[in-house]
Amino acid sequence: MIYDPRDPAAYAAARAADDEILDAALALGGTLTGEHGVGSAKRAQMTKRFTAVEIAAMRGVKQAFDPAGILNPGILLPDLSPDELPLPHFSAQVLAAVDAARTGGPGPAGDGFVAWHGPIEVDAANLTASAASGVSLGELAAVLDARGFRTALAASDLSLASAIADPPDRAAVRDALLAVRGTMIEPATGGGGDAAAVHQVRFGSNAVKDVAGYDMKRLFIGGRGAFGQVDEAVLRLTPAP
Numbered sequence: 137m138i139y140d141p142r143d144p145a146a147y148a149a150a151r152a153a154d155d156e157i158l159d160a161a162l163a164l165g166g167t168l169t170g171e172h173g174v175g176s177a178k179r180a181q182m183t184k185r186f187t188a189v190e191i192a193a194m195r196g197v198k199q200a201f202d203p204a205g206i207l208n209p210g211i212l213l214p215d216l217s218p219d220e221l222p223l224p225h226f227s228a229q230v231l232a233a234v235d236a237a238r239t240g241g242p243g244p245a246g247d248g249f250v251a252w253h254g255p256i257e258v259d260a261a262n263l264t265a266s267a268a269s270g271v272s273l274g275e276l277a278a279v280l281d282a283r284g285f286r287t288a289l290a291a292s293d294l295s296l297a298s299a300i301a302d303p304p305d306r307a308a309v310r311d312a313l314l315a316v317r318g319t320m321i322e323p324a325t326g327g328g329g330d331a332a333a334v335h336q337v338r339f340g341s342n343a344v345k346d347v348a349g350y351d352m353k354r355l356f357i358g359g360r361g362a363f364g365q366v367d368e369a370v371l372r373l374t375p376a377p
Contacts, residue, residue, distance in 0.1 A: 170345030174212045188219040189335040194350045196227035200234045225322045229362050246361030249297040263373045264342045269297035269366045285373040288312040297366050300357045315340030315370040316353045
């Protein structure tokens with residue numbers, strides 16, 4: 137958008153138009169940005185794209201690498217809001233993973249994924265497919281083939297959850313995986329019969345180009361349950377020859 141920054145009315149109109157464009161993009165399943173990241177220009181709009189839990193998870197990753205808060209302060213993550221609760225268990229698991237990478241020790245232990253079987257949905261117009269974590273790559277390939285599509289993941293008996301967590305072809309996962317929907321559980325920390333907190337999260341999006349926030353889906357699938365449970369994955373499609 138072209139506007140005169142010296143004109144307060146023009147600046148206000150440009151900001152309002154920017155919000156309207158962003159709201160329309162998100163309503164259509166898009167994202168904040170597909171090229172140059174969030175930086176400071178879209179920082180306040182991160183709360184439109186991500187839930188408070190998803191932002192808190194990113195903040196836990198930031199804290200693990202930058203406990204003093206000296207790396208790019210005021211960039212990417214929005215100001216802390218009252219809706220954003222801490223995720224002590226998740227943050228501790230991330231910190232353990234970072235420490236293990238630094239020292240060569242064992243990382244946080246996950247219990248694997250409890251895959252569930254569910255539908256396969258194909259969005260032909262946008263070249264994406266979503267499938268439950270327990271769907272096999274063979275089932276997925278058959279559905280896609282019938283629609284004239286394929287994905288980078290080769291057909292096999294592996295469940296989708298297993299294929300993206302322990303990939304026989306890591307490059308294929310990198311090329312195919314757009315988003316994961318999952319469940320994060322924060323164990324109860326106090327006494328008195330407090331219940332564990334269960335959070336539904338979605339990392340990534342159906343947009344092929346999406347650089348809004350940290351690429352949390354890679355962390356999520358690589359922990360084999362240490363960071364959360366994968367329930368569904370969104371994959372990029374290409375037309376079959």
